[in-house]
Each structure stands twice: as C-alpha cells, then as structure tokens.
Amino acid sequence: MPFVGFSQSFQVNLQGHKQIAMGGAGTGVALDEASVFFNPGAVSFLKQNGVQGGISALYLKTGFRETGSNITEYNKDRIAPPFQAYAVFGNPANRLRFGIGVYTPFGGAMHYDENWTGKYTVTSLDLQAVYIQPTLSLKLTDQIGIGAGLVYALGKVDLQRAVPLTLSTGQSGTAQLKGDTKDFGWNAGIYVKTLSGVSIGITHRSQVTANVKDGDAIFVVPASVASTFPTKFTASLPLPATTTLGLGFYPSEKTTIAVDANWVHWHKYEELAFDYDNNTRIPDTKSPRNYHDAGVIRVGIQNLTTTKLALRAGVAYAFTPVGKGYVTPEVPDANRVLLSAGLGYMPTSRFGIDLSFLYENVLSRTEKNIETNLDGTFKTVAYIPGISLSYKF
Amino acid sequence: MNSKHILKSVLAVAFIAGLSSCKPELKDVTPTNGQADFSRYIAIGNSLTSGYADNGLYLEGQKNSYPEMLAAQMKNVGGGNFSTPFFTEAHANGSGYAKLLGLNANGTPNIGAETSNLAVRGQVAIPGFGNVVLYDKYSGDLNNYGVPGIKLAHVNLAAYGNLNGYYERLLPGNAGTNSTTYLDFVMAKPYTFFSMWLGNNDILGYASSGGVGDIPTPKADFAALYAATVNRLVGSKAKGVVATIPDVTTTPYFRTVTLATLLATIRATAAGASVTTLYIQTGAGTRAATAADLFTLTLSSAGVMGVPNGAGLPYGLHPLNPIENKYVLDATEVATVNDFTAAYNATITSVASANGLALMDANTLLKQYNTPTQVNGAVVSSAYITGNLFSLDGIHLTPMGYAITANAFIKAINTKYGSSIPIVDVTKYRGVKFPLNNN
Known part of the structure; x- marks a missing residue:
C-alpha cells in the first residue's frame, strides 16, 4: 500500500480550490473554510461563516520503459475524484469557532495493463481515504489563534498484481488484496497576525497508521496449489505526519501571497509488510521502502481583480522521499514540479465558485528496484482540474 | 475588470487544460546495429x-x-x-x-x-x-x-x-x-x-x-x-x-530428488519408519548414499524405491539391492x-x-x-x-x-x-x- 503516498504524499493538497490554485499553500493565511484543513488556528480569524464543497479530477499518466527495451508502456486512463467539503460556523464575533472538514487526503487509481512488464509487482491500485475532521478554533488574542481537530480516517484499498504461476490458459495467476481501515489522527495549528502585517501559521497533522485487519486476499492460482495460498491478510501503513510553516504577505489590499514549507515525516515508512493467514506457499512479505523525510516548498498568489473576480497562480517543488532503488510502479515517485492557476468568481456576496487547475511534472527517474529488480525509467505527469462552490452565511 | 477579461482568463485555463491530452514523453531510443550485420x-x-x-x-x-x-x-x-x-x-x-x-x-x-x-x-x-x-x-x-x-x-x-x-x-x-x-x-x-x-x-x-x-x-x-x-x-x-x-548438476533434474526427500518418503511409510541409510551403486561399487550424491529426476517417476527384488530385499534400502547407477550421479x-x-x-x-x-x-x-x-x-x-x-x-x-x-x-x-x-x-x-x- 505504498500507493497511499501517491498523488498526495507531498501534499498535492487537493484541499480547497483557492489553495490548489495557489500551489497548495494556505497555512499562513486565513483564506476560507479550507483552513479547517490547512490551519485550524486560522479558522477563528475567518470573517464569515461558510460552507464549501469541491471536487477534482485527478488524471495521472505514467510512462514506463524497461531498461534496454524500445517499448514504452503507459498506465490506463483513470480519473480519481478526490473531494473536499468544509464548513465553519459559530458567531464570527466570538473567540471560539467550530469547523468540520470531510476530505480525501490520500487516494489514487493506478491501473496498468494486466499484462504489462511490471505485472508481477502491481497491476492496479485503488485507494480511497476519507478523513472526517471536527475542529475547534480559539482566537486567544486579536493576533493569535489556535485550533485543533480530531481526524477519523476511513480507508479502502484494493491492490492487484499477477502471480508468477501459469494457469492452464497460459495466463498468469493473479492476486487481489483488499481491505478497509478505520483509524484516528489529529490536526492542530497556530495562527499569528504579526504587527508587521505578515501572518504566520504553524501546523502539525499527525501520522495516521492505517491498519488493514482481516483484509481479503484473493488469489486466482492453479487449482492444484490454491489451498496453499492465503485468503486473509493484515497490513499496516503509516500515513506520515506533516509539519508546516506558512507565511502570508499582503503587498496590497487586493493581493495575498502565501508561502508554505511542508516537512513530511516519511521516515516512518520503512517497509510494506503483509501478514498472510496461510504461509504454506508464500511467506509473509516485508518489502523494504526506507523512505526518508522530505520537504515541499509552495508559493501562491491571489489577486482580487474586481469585487467579483479573483485570479490565482502558484508554483511548488516537492522532494521525493523515495530513495534510490526503492521506486515502485504504484508510486513512481520522484522530485516534482507543480504549477497551478485558477480563478474565483463571486456573483453575489454570498455565493462563490472557484476553479483550479494543477499541473504536476514528476521528473523522469531511471533505476532498478532493489526488491523486484524491475529496471527502467518512469515519467509521470498529472493534470488536475477542479471546482468548488461555496456559500457564506 | 470586465467580462472580456474573465473570458480571457477562462480561455487561459482551458488552454492549460488542453495540454492534458499529452502523455509523458520518454527520451527516444533508436535501436542500432552497431558494427554487426543482422540481415541473415x-x-x-x-x-x-x-x-x-x-x-x-x-x-x-x-x-x-x-x-x-x-x-x-x-x-x-x-x-x-x-x-x-x-x-x-x-x-x-x-x-x-x-x-x-x-x-x-x-x-x-x-x-x-x-x-x-x-x-x-x-x-x-x-x-x-x-x-x-x-x-x-x-x-x-x-x-x-x-x-x-x-x-x-x-x-x-x-x-x-x-x-x-x-x-x-x-x-x-x-x-x-x-x-x-x-x-x-x-x-x-x-x-x-x-x-x-x-x-x-x-x-x-x-x-x-x-x-x-x-x-x-x-x-x-x-x-x-x-x-x-x-x-x-x-x-x-x-x-x-x-x-x-x-x-x-544444479538443475532441478539433479536437485529435486535428494537423499533427504527419498528418506522422508520412505520414513513416512510404516515399514520404512526406521530407515536411515540408502544404498547406491557407483562405478567403485555399492555404498551408502551421502548428501553429495545426486539423484536424477527420473528416479521419482520410476516407482522403484522400496520395491523388493526376488530375494525380498527392498530397492535402495539394502546393499544387495542398491539404487542403480543410472539414477545416481555420485560425488x-x-x-x-x-x-x-x-x-x-x-x-x-x-x-x-x-x-x-x-x-x-x-x-x-x-x-x-x-x-x-x-x-x-x-x-x-x-x-x-x-x-x-x-x-x-x-x-x-x-x-x-x-x-x-x-x-x-x-x-x-x-x-x-x-x-x-x-x-x-x-x-x-x-x-x-x-x-x-x-x-
């Protein structure tokens, strides 16, 4: 399940379409209801209550070419629909405000051809993780706010690969590992409006350890060996903690610049282990991952061009946590460049629509996996348009 | 800001979105024949x-x-x-x-x-x-x-x-x-x-x-x-x-049937439970088999192990009815x-x-x-x-x-x-x- 890292491991942050359009930055600014995610401490600084809901269409294309081959294989077209909804309520005049967020911080749909060259490592990965986060935010003074939310994480995973045993049809056997997870975590932040006008946010989102208990292991293998294969598995995966420092600059009344630096505590992801209920044929597996902590730097700008229109743009650079020799096809990760743009339109003072577009260019990476010996070049790009609707009250 | 600008902005976003039909490009490879001619x-x-x-x-x-x-x-x-x-x-x-x-x-x-x-x-x-x-x-x-x-x-x-x-x-x-x-x-x-x-x-x-x-x-x-x-x-x-x-000698032909698997099979039978030694025929005569002797894959399918000969001696278990040389690549x-x-x-x-x-x-x-x-x-x-x-x-x-x-x-x-x-x-x-x- 390393895939959980995929697409979100570096806070691609499909969390609020204003912020998506601003390179995913938003921790040091009190922009809108998405502060429930970005910085619970900033929620109490929001001038209005509101509710928003949005969705993205994550389209990710990966090309792979085995070293020495002249054939490039691509993953199948699949669009993952990460969504997010946030609401902030309570009296804006009061110091204590409430928020709730429902969002998908991890997710993906990586599907390769059933007969691609890496089929014995993975053929498909579907992952959905929904976080539900009730949040309290307290404005300690007019300059300082703190906030925290409890995260209830619901996960669903479905990992498939080919098994190197030949069926009577000449095709390979297959394995499917699927299961659900229910785990807890938290999200806390502090927000400071300095006298110089610069705002500062510091947040920490805890690690959530996703535990799959009693997951289904469905092996389609020759009948003569089927009874020696497992039917259940247990696995756990750390969804890493993230510490963020965010800054907000306001060069003019209409312009906001947000800068975020994320530090993702990936070092906890040392191995991907599957504990099977039947080890007659296959032992429990411990695949080394040995990720290391990695940072992301994000810069975004918003310009309120008119009272109704806001234009946004951003850029980010994410360092990969995946060391040399550990790249896997379900997470063909590498350092990546993110470019974003978007606009917001408010036809009335209460109703708003935000459009975002995020382009990710994951740098090409050629290496041999130390476990599977899959040796080749991965190159990935992602295109992620999104939309959200919001209503202030 | 007027509607024209909004339109332009929307078009700009649409233009970027249009790129989404692009696949990631890997560097071209052009196979070459080098100094060899592969025509026949x-x-x-x-x-x-x-x-x-x-x-x-x-x-x-x-x-x-x-x-x-x-x-x-x-x-x-x-x-x-x-x-x-x-x-x-x-x-x-x-x-x-x-x-x-x-x-x-x-x-x-x-x-x-x-x-x-x-x-x-x-x-x-x-x-x-x-x-x-x-x-x-x-x-x-x-x-x-x-x-x-x-x-x-x-x-x-x-x-x-x-x-x-x-x-x-x-x-x-x-x-x-x-x-x-x-x-x-x-x-x-x-x-x-x-x-x-x-x-x-x-x-x-x-x-x-x-x-x-x-x-x-x-x-x-x-x-x-x-x-x-x-x-x-x-x-x-x-x-x-x-x-x-x-x-x-490292192929399955010589590494599937081993002294250990042969003994295990024999010991699993009631009559053979106490067997500890197998005998093989070699170029230098008959002797007890060791782990350094390799057995052919064909020995398992031949169905001869333990079968008594005319004198009632079980095949492979007695020095006078050893596993034949053709099934053994001795050390x-x-x-x-x-x-x-x-x-x-x-x-x-x-x-x-x-x-x-x-x-x-x-x-x-x-x-x-x-x-x-x-x-x-x-x-x-x-x-x-x-x-x-x-x-x-x-x-x-x-x-x-x-x-x-x-x-x-x-x-x-x-x-x-x-x-x-x-x-x-x-x-x-x-x-x-x-x-x-x-x-």
Missing part, C-alpha cells in the same frame, strides 16, 4: 536452441525458442526474416512432451505425456546404431538449426543425418541415405551473423544417465573441434555470439561433470575471445537462480515446477527461461558490437503450465 542470422545449437522443453520438441516450444526471440528483436536493427522448422498445426505436439497433470497430496507432481497430434512419421533401424524416430520433414527456409541431442562432437560427422531424427527432418534425403555434415549444412547458405550454443550434450548424456549411459567428449578433442568449428563459421567476416554450458561423477563443464567453458571463452565474438555466459546466468531471484517482481529460481525457469524435464527451460537467455544473448551482442538490440519482455513468457483441474 542463423542459430546453431542443440535442444536449447530448438526450443525443446518438457522433454519434447513441440510447436509452442519452437515458437518460444531464444533464436525466435532474438530474431524478432533483431528486426529493429536490420534483421531479416527468420525461419524455424516449425511442426505443422496439425502435428503441433511434435515429438510429444511431458505435461503436468496435477500435484499429489504430498506435493509431488503428477506428470503425464502428450501423445496426440504428433509429428512422428515413423521409425527406421540404422544398422550398427539402432532405431531412429523420424519426424515430419521440413523443407522451407531455415535459420534456426537447433537439433535436439546434437553434440559438438557430431558437427563433422557425415552419417549424423541418419542417426538423429531431428536433423534428418531438415535434410532432403531419407534416413540412411544422408551424408551432409551438420556444419556443412548450416553453412550452405551465406549468413551475416550466427549464434552457437553447442557443447551441452558432450557432457549431458554422461550426467543425465548417472555417468553410465555416455562418455564425455574428451577435453582436448572438444577444444580442438570448438576452435575449428568457430574458425569455419567466422570465415572471413561473419560476426556472432557463442554461449557457455550451464552446469547441469565422484559430479566432480567429473564439473571438471568437464569447466574445461569446455574455458575453451568456449577463449575461442570467443580469440575470434572477437560476443560471449553469453549461460553458466553464470543460470547459476544465479540457484538463489531465488526476482525478475520484474516474479520470483525465478531453479526450483522444480514453481521456479519458472526450468520446464518439466528439469533441464530444458520454460518460455520464461528462454526469454531470460534471449536477453542475455542480446546484452552480450550489444556489448560486443556496439549495437542496441532491444530486450524482450520476460514477463510475457510463461513458466510451467498448470492443469485446469486438481487431479
């Missing part, structure tokens, strides 16, 4: 070259031979048509072959034989030699000259076309009337590139028969003949690749096999070097799978049946195994001649095929 490639060799697998030569194996794979990849760099003497679809099962019927309760395989749709056209008695099985004649174009059973020692033998049915089927004349040597036959038509993987059978017959059925080709004869053969093949300008001989014989294999390989390596040929070190290549190794995520090992590398006969390779050797040939050729023949996708090829139902 010929493959010289034995069963391994013919695509022999599962104790037989049949159409699927022929299609998955490493020369077929090599030739298909060579087409990227100027390679021409490549013809293998395929059996017809109607006679697709060729010589017949072993197939897995299922696994027995104790995990041992239940192996049957495919005997339908064979390409056997008859049998002829060759005076002074014996019976030779004859197969459907093939008279079309020919590039894959792999002949199961051929030794290096046979390449200049004028009568060989009468002694080997797989060679006879390629020749125009009927068995008994042929006098074309193998080397003359393969060289009859000009070629630009050759592969030669010969020499395995010069030691295999001795090894697989437990050291009694054949005599290894003397090392000096092998060295002289190998050099002379390569010399002729190279001629004035042909380029090529030669391969070393895999160590047969001394193992040393002989290793010694000859090493000497042959030293010859092959030095002749390749002297003639500027590429060298595919098949011995090193296949040996690495004695330790299970992942190939693109698939565990490949020398384990019988589940190892994916060796076919049911325990010596010849599966299609996946042949694909692994094809890539090793490609890498050797590319390294030597500066070419960039693309590799094949090993995962497209199967291992041992399991039956539909559990029997």
Whole structure:
C-alpha cells in the first residue's frame, strides 16, 4: 500500500480550490473554510461563516520503459475524484469557532495493463481515504489563534498484481488484496497576525497508521496449489505526519501571497509488510521502502481583480522521499514540479465558485528496484482540474 | 475588470487544460546495429536452441525458442526474416512432451505425456546404431538449426543425418541415405551473423544417465573441434555470439530428488519408519548414499524405491539391492561433470575471445537462480515446477527461461558490437503450465 503516498504524499493538497490554485499553500493565511484543513488556528480569524464543497479530477499518466527495451508502456486512463467539503460556523464575533472538514487526503487509481512488464509487482491500485475532521478554533488574542481537530480516517484499498504461476490458459495467476481501515489522527495549528502585517501559521497533522485487519486476499492460482495460498491478510501503513510553516504577505489590499514549507515525516515508512493467514506457499512479505523525510516548498498568489473576480497562480517543488532503488510502479515517485492557476468568481456576496487547475511534472527517474529488480525509467505527469462552490452565511 | 477579461482568463485555463491530452514523453531510443550485420542470422545449437522443453520438441516450444526471440528483436536493427522448422498445426505436439497433470497430496507432481497430434512419421533401424524416430520433414527456409541431442562432437560427422531424427527432418534425403555434415549444412547458405550454443550434450548424456549411459567428449578433442568449428563459421567476416554450458548438476533434474526427500518418503511409510541409510551403486561399487550424491529426476517417476527384488530385499534400502547407477550421479561423477563443464567453458571463452565474438555466459546466468531471484517482481529460481525457469524435464527451460537467455544473448551482442538490440519482455513468457483441474 505504498500507493497511499501517491498523488498526495507531498501534499498535492487537493484541499480547497483557492489553495490548489495557489500551489497548495494556505497555512499562513486565513483564506476560507479550507483552513479547517490547512490551519485550524486560522479558522477563528475567518470573517464569515461558510460552507464549501469541491471536487477534482485527478488524471495521472505514467510512462514506463524497461531498461534496454524500445517499448514504452503507459498506465490506463483513470480519473480519481478526490473531494473536499468544509464548513465553519459559530458567531464570527466570538473567540471560539467550530469547523468540520470531510476530505480525501490520500487516494489514487493506478491501473496498468494486466499484462504489462511490471505485472508481477502491481497491476492496479485503488485507494480511497476519507478523513472526517471536527475542529475547534480559539482566537486567544486579536493576533493569535489556535485550533485543533480530531481526524477519523476511513480507508479502502484494493491492490492487484499477477502471480508468477501459469494457469492452464497460459495466463498468469493473479492476486487481489483488499481491505478497509478505520483509524484516528489529529490536526492542530497556530495562527499569528504579526504587527508587521505578515501572518504566520504553524501546523502539525499527525501520522495516521492505517491498519488493514482481516483484509481479503484473493488469489486466482492453479487449482492444484490454491489451498496453499492465503485468503486473509493484515497490513499496516503509516500515513506520515506533516509539519508546516506558512507565511502570508499582503503587498496590497487586493493581493495575498502565501508561502508554505511542508516537512513530511516519511521516515516512518520503512517497509510494506503483509501478514498472510496461510504461509504454506508464500511467506509473509516485508518489502523494504526506507523512505526518508522530505520537504515541499509552495508559493501562491491571489489577486482580487474586481469585487467579483479573483485570479490565482502558484508554483511548488516537492522532494521525493523515495530513495534510490526503492521506486515502485504504484508510486513512481520522484522530485516534482507543480504549477497551478485558477480563478474565483463571486456573483453575489454570498455565493462563490472557484476553479483550479494543477499541473504536476514528476521528473523522469531511471533505476532498478532493489526488491523486484524491475529496471527502467518512469515519467509521470498529472493534470488536475477542479471546482468548488461555496456559500457564506 | 470586465467580462472580456474573465473570458480571457477562462480561455487561459482551458488552454492549460488542453495540454492534458499529452502523455509523458520518454527520451527516444533508436535501436542500432552497431558494427554487426543482422540481415541473415542463423542459430546453431542443440535442444536449447530448438526450443525443446518438457522433454519434447513441440510447436509452442519452437515458437518460444531464444533464436525466435532474438530474431524478432533483431528486426529493429536490420534483421531479416527468420525461419524455424516449425511442426505443422496439425502435428503441433511434435515429438510429444511431458505435461503436468496435477500435484499429489504430498506435493509431488503428477506428470503425464502428450501423445496426440504428433509429428512422428515413423521409425527406421540404422544398422550398427539402432532405431531412429523420424519426424515430419521440413523443407522451407531455415535459420534456426537447433537439433535436439546434437553434440559438438557430431558437427563433422557425415552419417549424423541418419542417426538423429531431428536433423534428418531438415535434410532432403531419407534416413540412411544422408551424408551432409551438420556444419556443412548450416553453412550452405551465406549468413551475416550466427549464434552457437553447442557443447551441452558432450557432457549431458554422461550426467543425465548417472555417468553410465555416455562418455564425455574428451577435453582436448572438444577444444580442438570448438576452435575449428568457430574458425569455419567466422570465415572471413561473419560476426556472432557463442554461449557457455550451464552446469547441469544444479538443475532441478539433479536437485529435486535428494537423499533427504527419498528418506522422508520412505520414513513416512510404516515399514520404512526406521530407515536411515540408502544404498547406491557407483562405478567403485555399492555404498551408502551421502548428501553429495545426486539423484536424477527420473528416479521419482520410476516407482522403484522400496520395491523388493526376488530375494525380498527392498530397492535402495539394502546393499544387495542398491539404487542403480543410472539414477545416481555420485560425488565422484559430479566432480567429473564439473571438471568437464569447466574445461569446455574455458575453451568456449577463449575461442570467443580469440575470434572477437560476443560471449553469453549461460553458466553464470543460470547459476544465479540457484538463489531465488526476482525478475520484474516474479520470483525465478531453479526450483522444480514453481521456479519458472526450468520446464518439466528439469533441464530444458520454460518460455520464461528462454526469454531470460534471449536477453542475455542480446546484452552480450550489444556489448560486443556496439549495437542496441532491444530486450524482450520476460514477463510475457510463461513458466510451467498448470492443469485446469486438481487431479
């Protein structure tokens, strides 16, 4: 399940379409209801209550070419629909405000051809993780706010690969590992409006350890060996903690610049282990991952061009946590460049629509996996348009 | 800000979105032939070259031979048509072959034989030699000259076309009337590139028969003949690749049935519960077997273990009814096999070097799978049946195994001649095929 890292491991942050359009930055600014995610401490600084809901269409294309081959294989077209909804309520005049967020911080749909060259490592990965986060935010003074939310994480995973045993049809056997997870975590932040006008946010989102208990292991293998294969598995995966420092600059009344630096505590992801209920044929597996902590730097700008229109743009650079020799096809990760743009339109003072577009260019990476010996070049790009609707009250 | 600006902004976003039809681009690769000319490639060799697998030569194996794979990849760099003497679809099962019927309760395989749709056209008695099985004649174009059973020692033998049915089927004349040597036959038509993987059978017959059925080709004869053969093949300008001989003593043929498995089977029976020693017949007499003695795969299917002889002595359990020599490659014989294999390989390596040929070190290549190794995520090992590398006969390779050797040939050729023949996708090829139902 390393895939959980995929697409979100570096806070691609499909969390609020204003912020998506601003390179995913938003921790040091009190922009809108998405502060429930970005910085619970900033929620109490929001001038209005509101509710928003949005969705993205994550389209990710990966090309792979085995070293020495002249054939490039691509993953199948699949669009993952990460969504997010946030609401902030309570009296804006009061110091204590409430928020709730429902969002998908991890997710993906990586599907390769059933007969691609890496089929014995993975053929498909579907992952959905929904976080539900009730949040309290307290404005300690007019300059300082703190906030925290409890995260209830619901996960669903479905990992498939080919098994190197030949069926009577000449095709390979297959394995499917699927299961659900229910785990807890938290999200806390502090927000400071300095006298110089610069705002500062510091947040920490805890690690959530996703535990799959009693997951289904469905092996389609020759009948003569089927009874020696497992039917259940247990696995756990750390969804890493993230510490963020965010800054907000306001060069003019209409312009906001947000800068975020994320530090993702990936070092906890040392191995991907599957504990099977039947080890007659296959032992429990411990695949080394040995990720290391990695940072992301994000810069975004918003310009309120008119009272109704806001234009946004951003850029980010994410360092990969995946060391040399550990790249896997379900997470063909590498350092990546993110470019974003978007606009917001408010036809009335209460109703708003935000459009975002995020382009990710994951740098090409050629290496041999130390476990599977899959040796080749991965190159990935992602295109992620999104939309959200919001209503202030 | 007016609606025109909004429109422009929307268009700008739409423009970026339009890029989303783009796929990620990997740097172009242009396969080149380097200093070699692949326009007519010929493959010289034995069963391994013919695509022999599962104790037989049949159409699927022929299609998955490493020369077929090599030739298909060579087409990227100027390679021409490549013809293998395929059996017809109607006679697709060729010589017949072993197939897995299922696994027995104790995990041992239940192996049957495919005997339908064979390409056997008859049998002829060759005076002074014996019976030779004859197969459907093939008279079309020919590039894959792999002949199961051929030794290096046979390449200049004028009568060989009468002694080997797989060679006879390629020749125009009927068995008994042929006098074309193998080397003359393969060289009859000009070629630009050759592969030669010969020499395995010069030691295999001795090894697989437990050291009694054949005599290894003397090392000096092998060295002289190998050099002379390569010399002729190279001629004035042909380029090529030669391969070393895999160590047969580490194949499943010798590593599946072991002293430990034999003892375990016997101890599992009521009568044999206290057995601790097995007796083997060796060239130096009968003695107790040790872990250094190797047993052939054929011993398990022979069904002889523990069977009492006329005197009531159980087979293998008593010094007076030992396991026959033909089922045992005893420690001394193992040393002989290793010694000859090493000497042959030293010859092959030095002749390749002297003639500027590429060298595919098949011995090193296949040996690495004695330790299970992942190939693109698939565990490949020398384990019988589940190892994916060796076919049911325990010596010849599966299609996946042949694909692994094809890539090793490609890498050797590319390294030597500066070419960039693309590799094949090993995962497209199967291992041992399991039956539909559990029997």
